[in-house]
Amino acid sequence: MLRGLWKLTWLEIKIFLREPMGAFGSILLPVLVFVLVGRFMGGRLPRSSAPAIGFLRVGLPVFASVMIALSGVLSLVTIISIYREGGILRRLRATPLRPQTILAAHVLVKLALTLATMALMVLAGKRYYPIKMDVPVFGFAMALLISTWSVLSIGFLIASIVPTARFAQPIGGAILYPMVALCGLFVPLESLPPALHAVARVLPLTYAVSLLQGIWMGEAWSAHMGDVLALVLVFAICTALSAKVFRWE
Amino acid sequence: MGMSGTPRPVIEVSGIRKTYGRTVAVSEVSFEVSEGEIFGLIGPNGAGKTTTMECVEGVRRPDRGRISILGLDPFRDVYRLQNRIGVQLQQAQLQKRIKVWEAVDLWASLYTKTVDAGRLVEQLGLSGKRNAWFMTLSGGQKQRLFIALALINDPEVVFLDELTTGLDPQSRRAIWELVRGIRDRGKTVFMTTHLMEEAERLCDRVAIIEHGKIIEIGTPGDLVRRHCPERTVLLATGDALAEERLRTIPSVESVTRTDSQFTLHGKGEDFVTEVIQCLSENRIRVTDFRTVLPNLEDVFLKLTGRSIRD
Numbered sequence: 356m357l358r359g360l361w362k363l364t365w366l367e368i369k370i371f372l373r374e375p376m377g378a379f380g381s382i383l384l385p386v387l388v389f390v391l392v393g394r395f396m397g398g399r400l401p402r403s404s405a406p407a408i409g410f411l412r413v414g415l416p417v418f419a420s421v422m423i424a425l426s427g428v429l430s431l432v433t434i435i436s437i438y439r440e441g442g443i444l445r446r447l448r449a450t451p452l453r454p455q456t457i458l459a460a461h462v463l464v465k466l467a468l469t470l471a472t473m474a475l476m477v478l479a480g481k482r483y484y485p486i487k488m489d490v491p492v493f494g495f496a497m498a499l500l501i502s503t504w505s506v507l508s509i510g511f512l513i514a515s516i517v518p519t520a521r522f523a524q525p526i527g528g529a530i531l532y533p534m535v536a537l538c539g540l541f542v543p544l545e546s547l548p549p550a551l552h553a554v555a556r557v558l559p560l561t562y563a564v565s566l567l568q569g570i571w572m573g574e575a576w577s578a579h580m581g582d583v584l585a586l587v588l589v590f591a592i593c594t595a596l597s598a599k600v601f602r603w604e
Numbered sequence: 605m606g607m608s609g610t611p612r613p614v615i616e617v618s619g620i621r622k623t624y625g626r627t628v629a630v631s632e633v634s635f636e637v638s639e640g641e642i643f644g645l646i647g648p649n650g651a652g653k654t655t656t657m658e659c660v661e662g663v664r665r666p667d668r669g670r671i672s673i674l675g676l677d678p679f680r681d682v683y684r685l686q687n688r689i690g691v692q693l694q695q696a697q698l699q700k701r702i703k704v705w706e707a708v709d710l711w712a713s714l715y716t717k718t719v720d721a722g723r724l725v726e727q728l729g730l731s732g733k734r735n736a737w738f739m740t741l742s743g744g745q746k747q748r749l750f751i752a753l754a755l756i757n758d759p760e761v762v763f764l765d766e767l768t769t770g771l772d773p774q775s776r777r778a779i780w781e782l783v784r785g786i787r788d789r790g791k792t793v794f795m796t797t798h799l800m801e802e803a804e805r806l807c808d809r810v811a812i813i814e815h816g817k818i819i820e821i822g823t824p825g826d827l828v829r830r831h832c833p834e835r836t837v838l839l840a841t842g843d844a845l846a847e848e849r850l851r852t853i854p855s856v857e858s859v860t861r862t863d864s865q866f867t868l869h870g871k872g873e874d875f876v877t878e879v880i881q882c883l884s885e886n887r888i889r890v891t892d893f894r895t896v897l898p899n900l901e902d903v904f905l906k907l908t909g910r911s912i913r914d
Contacts, residue, residue, distance in 0.1 A: 443699060
């Protein structure tokens with residue numbers, strides 16, 4: 356059933372890297388921003404307040420990771436809608452490729468790119484980041500993969516139905532950015548008004564951030580099984596829905 | 605041509621109907637395609653050609669009617685069918701920056717049985733473009749790549765939808781040659797076109813479709829004979845007795861003359877022969893002689909009352 360998956364995945368990675376700005380925009384730019392913001396704040400460190408240091412220690416790395424995942428989702432939504440609009444999906448439909456295989460290939464591409472960006476950030480962080488940290492890199496990478504994978508399935512659901520590439524970015528953004536605002540990264544969940552708090556509780560990104568922050572700070576996985584469960588649930592629901600509503604053209 | 609004995613039908617379509625909302629795309633469409641022939645579905649844009657073809661390919665499900673292809677139900681057995689057919693779609697694209705060899709390689713990985721990819725690329729004249737990105741190919745090269753992709757699994761039936769639309773005459777002729785080659789290797793070709801010249805040069809049999817209904821089926825020659833028996837001869841002569849002599853030919857219906865230019869209208873297979881016989885028996889010296897024969901375009905005009913180009 357997944358005939359052609361690895362070949363398609365490898366091919367899509369190559370094609371993506373051939374895009375002008377492809378590698379730079381998605382891999383190098385986030386690392387660059389992460390390092391520069393860190394250095395800018397780090398340069399004032401002696402005079403910085405405790406919240407600023409807290410942000411540097413946990414907030415910024417997690418925020419950067421979330422942004423990498425989200426840019427992957429937006430890029431996934433855009434690519435699939437371009438493929439649909441350009442008749443590429445139409446052409447693929449007339450082969451033994453299944454929609455699940457095409458979607459799976461693109462998810463794998465985004466996961467691979469997320470992992471590559473992550474690796475670069477760890478390397479750059481070791482060398483240039485103002486605060487030395489002892490972070491469970493492997494565990495955090497796992498947490499990031501699970502989060503990205505789950506958030507990507509939302510992207511997949513959006514990509515399954517967005518009619519044209521012109522709508523892809525704004526619709527994707529309209530769905531994703533409110534999640535960023537409410538995910539607990541900027542404003543602690545407890546200080547949100549009850550109504551917004553309730554909304555935040557059903558947004559998948561909230562669980563992703565909770566998982567990422569926890570693992571980053573060295574908490575045990577057992578303390579975050581609820582987050583993992585929520586993320587897997589989101590993945591299952593979105594995948595099932597997108598298989599139902601997937602449009603080839 | 606692989607057409608020994610009675611060719612068995614490879615595709616059987618009976619009474620299919622497909623609607624989109626309140627628009628009826630095709631209705632009561634029935635036809636058969638025999639093994640080893642090039643069968644053309646011809647008609648103007650929007651007549652229902654692509655919808656019909658997509659129903660046979662298993663991409664769309666007709667609301668009513670029955671389709672059998674290679675003994676399979678195209679919609680129910682679509683995945684089994686895809687291994688045995690090759691498809692070229694109208695207005696399809698590939699990833700802009702996919703290389704020619706990568707596309708062929710990907711397609712080859714999707715099927716259980718494939719032909720030699722390198723040979724195929726060479727046969728279609730794409731060897732020099734193996735490493736070129738799809739976006740840099742010309743229209744003709746893109747179509748040749750799509751033909752290569754349609755042939756990669758050594759299919760029994762090949763579907764070609766508006767294959768040469770938008771191509772210059774030279775590329776068009778080259779593609780026709782390729783399509784004849786496909787048939788000569790024993791494959792069945794089911795194609796659509798709105799170009800009557802293409803249908804006439806390429807197809808063994810055609811079905812004319814208009815407003816979602818098939819109005820005629822037959823060989824191009826048959827259709828012309830049946831619906832447009834009119835023939836015209838244009839000739840030039842200074843012979844003073846020519847007009848009188850030409851009028852005595854039984855199959856000639858009218859003779860009009862402007863100075864030394866004659867236009868003769870008549871009907872039937874023997875018309876041109878009789879004109880030539882008359883000229884030779886009466887030793888009439890002509891300085892110009894041309895025949896104007898009707899074609900599928902005239903058949904379409906006759907059957908529908910409008911030109912296919914409208």
